[in-house]
Amino acid sequence: MKRLAIIAHAPSPNIKRMINAVLKGANSNEVNGVEAIFIPALEAKAEDVLNADALILATPENLGYMSGGLKDFFDRNYYPCMDKTEAMPCAVLIRAGNDGTGTKRAIESILTGLRWKIVQQPLICHGDFKEEFIGQAEELGLFMAASLDAGII
Structure with a gap:
């Protein structure tokens, strides 16, 4: 069984709904060989990354940057993961x-340093909250889990 870890900082009800949608998609009946788990960014450890086969990283945009929770995850786990997780999808x-764009740029910079592999364009749900964000998040979870299950990533 492969493991897809969703590491996210979800301080608001809407982003919590989006994370639940990612999990719903990732745990779809269409995917059999993948276990998807949610790990709050403030609790995620290097072992969680080392035990995963792929990751979904999620954050709200705060003042044009990633949330402090996701940044804290990177700060605590960057060096313990370095050189052990190269090409992590x-x-x-x-x-x-x-x-x-500022959030995307900051995350991509860290992922480049870790040498992790972004396997699809970042999903940026911007502006006022729209219900369509829920469907997009579910599709992201399904895509990642199905790709992992099929050995594409």
Whole structure:
């Protein structure tokens, strides 16, 4: 059984709904060989990353940057994961009140340093909250789990 870890900082009800949608998609009946788990960013440890086969990283945009919770995850786990998780397949979900470009740039910079592999364009849900964000998040979870199950990533 492969493991997909969703590491996210979800301080608001809407981003919590989005994370639940990611989990719903990842745990779809269409995917059999993948276990998807949610780990709050403030609790995630290097072992969680080392035990995963792929990751989805999710954050709200805070002042044009990733949340402090996700940044804390990277700060605590960057060096323990370095050189042990090269080419880790991952995807990024950003709930942006603005355009999300600063958040995307910051996360991509860290992922480049870790040498993790972003396997699809980051999903940036920006502007006022829309119900369509829930469906997009579910599709992200399904895509990642199905790709992992099929050995594509």
